[in-house]
Amino acid sequence: MAVPASMTTLNLSGKFSINKTLSHPPEEILELQGVAMLKRKAMGAATLTVNLKHYKNDSGKECLSLEQTIAGLDLGVPEEKVLDWVEQTRDTKLIGTVVTKAKRVKVDEVENAYLKEGWSADTLENGCIMVHVTPEGKDSWSAEQTWGIGEVKGERRHVRRIAFTGPDKKLEHQFVYDYLGEN
Template structure:
């Protein structure tokens, strides 16, 4: 289902389910991140739903509280993204160790990677997208830059995450995840 017009990057509240037919396969990217074949296949078969609660903290900074549920998988690990560009370290089981993350709202003019700038709705262009940096320095070291926002696909508004991964040897992979609005 399409994202209602009142939901923008200024108010990203809702429940969203990954649309596999509109999303890119995550397999190559997960492989480059050191995720084993069995886990990749299980994730490819699973249904992923994320609930986002968008609010402001006591300092007036936007905060995204996320609960991701993977069907048939591990229980959801709640995650919070404070859009202040401060580094935070989080243990992520999927990758086998701690990852460093930081997030902020940016104008697309501030985004370096051209792939991350494509396909956004007029309101995302106006209000900016959510920029997320995630890095893992373990055995299969990598980093991603991600842009989150509302885009249009086939004339319908969708929650989209565009990802550019840089691997240990400098290789680049790109991925788009598209979500249907559920409530």
């Protein structure tokens, strides 16, 4: 389901579910991140739901809080992203400890051409959310991501585009989400 016409990257709050038909399958990226085959298959078969809260913290910094579940199973404590491009370390149940940083950026400032494609006019105007993720203490992979409202088959959707660099492979994937309503 498309996002409401009023939703922009200035407020991405809502409940979303990954649309498997419009998204790349996650298994290849998960394999390059070292996730075991049975977990990869389970992730590919399950439905991922994300509750996203977009807000300003007490310091006035823009933040995103994500709570992810798969078929009703909690994937851990909510993930807090402060959009200040300062590295944060967090433990994940699926891929171990990662270092992330995030910020709002104008699409034309993004270096990777794939991450610049397919955005709505309001995302081009307001900027997208850029996220960088690497495993802690290793340089085995990295993921550069842009999040925003994209135009997918004539509909406005929450989209995450990923340029993934693994040990011997580079991937470009897009995850498209159905809007399920307010959270």
